[in-house]
Amino acid sequence: MSEEVKKMIIDYVKKEYLEEDSTMEINEDTKIISSGIVDSFSMVSLKMFLEKKFSIKIPDDKATPEAFDSANNIIHLLKEYTTI
Amino acid sequence: MSNIGSYEGKYTSFHWKQTEDELQYGKNGMYNIGYYCSDYLCEKGFGNKQALIWEGFTGEVKNFTYDDLRIFSNTIAKFLQDNEVNVGDRVCLFMDKIPELYIGFIGILKMGGIAQPLFSAFGEEALFTRLDDAKTKVIITQKKHLGKVRRIKDKLPGLTKIIVVDADQSSLKVNEIHFSMEKAKQVDKYDIVNADPEMPSVLHYTSGTTGKPKGAQHVHASIIAQYITSKWVLDLRPDDVYWCTADPGWVTGTSYGIIGPWVNGVTQVILDAGFGTEKWYAFIQKYKVTMWYSAPTAIRMLMKEGLDVVKKYDLSSLRHLASVGEPLNAEAVIWSEKAFGRPFYDTYWQTETGAIVITNFPGLKIKPGSMGKPFPGIIATVLNPKTFEPITTAGTVGLIALKPGWPSMMRAYWNNKETYDSKFKNGWYVCGDRSSIDDDGYFWFVGRDDDVINTAGHLVGPFEIESALIEHEAVAEAAAIGKPDPVNMEVVKAFIALKPGFEENDDLELDIINFIRKRLSPLAMPQEVEFVPSLPKTRSGKIMRRLLRAREWGEEIGDISTLEND
Numbered sequence: 013m014s015e016e017v018k019k020m021i022i023d024y025v026k027k028e029y030l031e032e033d034s035t036m037e038i039n040e041d042t043k044i045i046s047s048g049i050v051d052s053f054s055m056v057s058l059k060m061f062l063e064k065k066f067s068i069k070i071p072d073d074k075a076t077p078e079a080f081d082s083a084n085n086i087i088h089l090l091k092e093y094t095t096i
Numbered sequence: 097m098s099n100i101g102s103y104e105g106k107y108t109s110f111h112w113k114q115t116e117d118e119l120q121y122g123k124n125g126m127y128n129i130g131y132y133c134s135d136y137l138c139e140k141g142f143g144n145k146q147a148l149i150w151e152g153f154t155g156e157v158k159n160f161t162y163d164d165l166r167i168f169s170n171t172i173a174k175f176l177q178d179n180e181v182n183v184g185d186r187v188c189l190f191m192d193k194i195p196e197l198y199i200g201f202i203g204i205l206k207m208g209g210i211a212q213p214l215f216s217a218f219g220e221e222a223l224f225t226r227l228d229d230a231k232t233k234v235i236i237t238q239k240k241h242l243g244k245v246r247r248i249k250d251k252l253p254g255l256t257k258i259i260v261v262d263a264d265q266s267s268l269k270v271n272e273i274h275f276s277m278e279k280a281k282q283v284d285k286y287d288i289v290n291a292d293p294e295m296p297s298v299l300h301y302t303s304g305t306t307g308k309p310k311g312a313q314h315v316h317a318s319i320i321a322q323y324i325t326s327k328w329v330l331d332l333r334p335d336d337v338y339w340c341t342a343d344p345g346w347v348t349g350t351s352y353g354i355i356g357p358w359v360n361g362v363t364q365v366i367l368d369a370g371f372g373t374e375k376w377y378a379f380i381q382k383y384k385v386t387m388w389y390s391a392p393t394a395i396r397m398l399m400k401e402g403l404d405v406v407k408k409y410d411l412s413s414l415r416h417l418a419s420v421g422e423p424l425n426a427e428a429v430i431w432s433e434k435a436f437g438r439p440f441y442d443t444y445w446q447t448e449t450g451a452i453v454i455t456n457f458p459g460l461k462i463k464p465g466s467m468g469k470p471f472p473g474i475i476a477t478v479l480n481p482k483t484f485e486p487i488t489t490a491g492t493v494g495l496i497a498l499k500p501g502w503p504s505m506m507r508a509y510w511n512n513k514e515t516y517d518s519k520f521k522n523g524w525y526v527c528g529d530r531s532s533i534d535d536d537g538y539f540w541f542v543g544r545d546d547d548v549i550n551t552a553g554h555l556v557g558p559f560e561i562e563s564a565l566i567e568h569e570a571v572a573e574a575a576a577i578g579k580p581d582p583v584n585m586e587v588v589k590a591f592i593a594l595k596p597g598f599e600e601n602d603d604l605e606l607d608i609i610n611f612i613r614k615r616l617s618p619l620a621m622p623q624e625v626e627f628v629p630s631l632p633k634t635r636s637g638k639i640m641r642r643l644l645r646a647r648e649w650g651e652e653i654g655d656i657s658t659l660e661n662d
Contacts, residue, residue: 028610031240031241031243031244032243033243034240034243036240043153045370045371045372046153046369046370046372046375047153047154047369047370048153048192048368048369048370050370051217051370051618052370052371052397053217053552053618053619053621054217054613054618054621056621056623057606057609057610057613057621060605060606060609061606064602064603064606073400076373076400076401077370077371077372077373078372078373078374081372
């Protein structure tokens with residue numbers, strides 16, 4: 013299940029935050045916040061996507077740049093609120 | 097002892113001419129900022145000193161001495177000249193915080209161009225609006241941002257060349273040129289354009305309540321104010337390691353992320369990476385940062401992580417801290433004293449003022465939550481909003497206003513004389529912010545005097561957001577306001593009435609949010625959407641943002657006699 017979710021996150025980041033013709037590869041460990049792919053403001057839209065997808069509410073104090081910095085980190089965070 | 101010494105003494109005796117003399121401004125008839133940030137320092141014996149230590153998000157590090165800065169900026173200036181960029185042409189810098197952005201800025205000024213830095217997270221609509229208004233001739237960018245430029249270039253006939261600093265020429269199209277600052281033939285000697293002090297230097301776009309963003313145009317003489325404010329407010333000293341966290345797409349990133357530190361001969365460090373609490377503390381520890389200029393939003397994000405994480409790092413190198421962009425709340429000042437053993441000094445200024453104008457000074461008592469006092473050479477007051485006469489009663493809220501005439505004041509809004517003229521009332525430049533002044537002469541910020549949204553220290557115009565929102569296929573009408581936010585001071589909230597056939601749901605909300613993020617910028621992106629059947633309007637059809645904002649902030653709604661439907 014987490015593999016599917018990882019893929020979903022990576023696909024979403026590629027679709028929403030990379031240029032259409034970008035050749036950048038993203039995997040489960042790619043730093044997406046500290047690399048600037050997703051800036052701290054845009055992180056809100058990524059958080060919103062996850063909350064809507066899983067019908068959860070991620071508290072603001074848990075939604076740190078570190079917690080969102082890779083697909084693996086996000087999975088770790090989601091596990092606190094879902095059964096993935 | 098701080099550089100400024102006695103504030104009161106300096107305020108009463110100061111004249112800008114003293115700073116011009118100290119800086120030797122006009123030495124050999126030279127007034128160009130590019131010269132004073134590189135060649136001048138080399139002539140003073142700083143050639144082998146580190147000017148820039150840059151670290152990328154992968155940990156890659158690059159070092160540049162003042163002599164490197166001189167030669168690389170010469171190289172860029174010559175390259176632009178060879179590519180038919182002339183004195184007065186606008187050259188846009190559209191890049192992440194990479195060395196080419198900082199050194200390119202100096203290069204553009206050296207050849208007499210007008211540097212137009214734009215935030216690299218801008219979407220194509222925001223980019224187009226600003227390039228179209230400035231009739232920009234050349235843009236310097238990175239491969240990762242090229243797609244945005246390509247999608248709008250056909251609508252910009254004046255944009256003759258796109259310079260890409262990190263792409264192979266084989267991957268580029270017509271009028272796209274690869275230029276590698278470090279691999280190009282280096283230019284040791286370059287005839288810097290002998291700028292007049294009033295020659296245009298920088299064009300920074302800023303948002304207003306109505307209309308398109310306005311280009312605040314500055315001149316080379318701004319360096320006089322940027323030099324002395326960096327020295328007296330940021331307290332920069334030759335042995336400092338200085339870190340300004342602002343992006344040069346915004347005015348702090350050029351006035352105090354390029355010009356101020358370099359004209360003072362300081363070593364500055366740049367981290368080209370997204371925000372991360374531990375990453376930032378590790379960066380300070382690694383480079384032994386002594387002076388740190390940041391923003392309240394960042395400070396509040398650090399506060400969220402608590403004091404324990406601070407203790408994991410050796411931050412004892414920090415000597416002085418300052419903050420800019422929005423009012424620094426008293427809690428943040430007090431927290432920084434606990435966390436770093438010293439307070440953040442709040443500084444107030446704007447894109448239009450070009451340099452710090454009201455501020456807290458090292459050596460002057462801080463009243464936590466206050467903006468501080470006017471910089472020497474700046475005459476500041478608060479005006480009665482109806483008569484535009486100075487208010488003389490302490491504690492009464494009025495419009496912050498400055499007597500025109502300081503060197504870094506904007507000289508125009510690009511092609512927008514009417515709006516520029518409207519900023520002056522009764523012989524005062526009116527900043528658009530409200531504050532009071534206490535019995536001791538300290539200013540206390542109250543808020544904006546218009547609908548402009550201040551989010552994370554950046555001004556976002558509601559009109560620009562609303563114009564973009566109604567381009568979404570589902571949106572019939574829209575209003576954008578700032579809603580309170582504990583970290584960013586304000587974030588954008590959009591009120592949207594949908595077109596027939598569309599129904600509100602989570603997917604549509606997210607789609608609208610991402611639509612604005614991509615077209616304008618992450619800062620303009622609504623963090624909340626409220627779907628409404630219709631928007632409150634005046635009888636003449638104007639959306640009453642004031643009403644929406646008052647409801648959101650729990651304030652008095654005020655006069656609604658002109659309301660059409662309620």
